[in-house]
Amino acid sequence: MLTSQELTAILRDNGYKVTPQRLAVYEALADETWHPNAEMLYNKLQPRFPAMSFATVYKTVEILHDIKVIQILNTGEDSYRYDANVEEHYHLRCLQCGAVDDATMDETAKQQLTQLVESQSGYEISGRQFYFYGICPKCRKIH
Structure with a gap:
């Protein structure tokens, strides 16, 4: 920062x-x-x-x-x-409480996913942004 x-x-x-x-x-x-x-x-x-x-x-x-x-x-x-973190990274959002957290993914996984999308779409990918949705550990403990 x-x-x-x-x-x-x-x-x-x-x-x-x-x-x-x-x-x-x-x-x-x-x-x-x-x-x-x-x-x-x-x-x-x-x-x-x-x-x-x-x-x-x-x-x-x-x-x-x-x-x-x-x-x-x-x-x-x-x-x-x-x-405030402008480096490429991904996010998780809890569908129960609305919390938004950072998700980590190693560079190899990012490259593999990008290559898969490029090969299936024909696009040349120039950027990525991912959002994952689910129930956070805190909310899962409540239920």
Whole structure:
């Protein structure tokens, strides 16, 4: 993840003002792998920034995505999730509690799957994004 100084430089290089709120939104995403939506981010940051609006959070994640320091996840919910890890990796979503977690897959498996899709589709694959859905271990213990 980026340091505050690195993020500051990227924001300025792209013509954006550096504000404590923008830095805080990125830090909230970078600190954990919780993959929040904008409302979750707003609720987490509200105690520290009581004057910050939901619109500020939403605009900030759009800016951070535009400058390629976060990714936007569409896990099939009503709202997008956000992730400060911009390296290629995959996600799991619990269909019971809605948790979104990182999934790991070694490079050999990624290549094999990509080759299979290319051979069956005729496409030349230039990127990948996977979402897996199921019931998380915590929810499975409850039932």
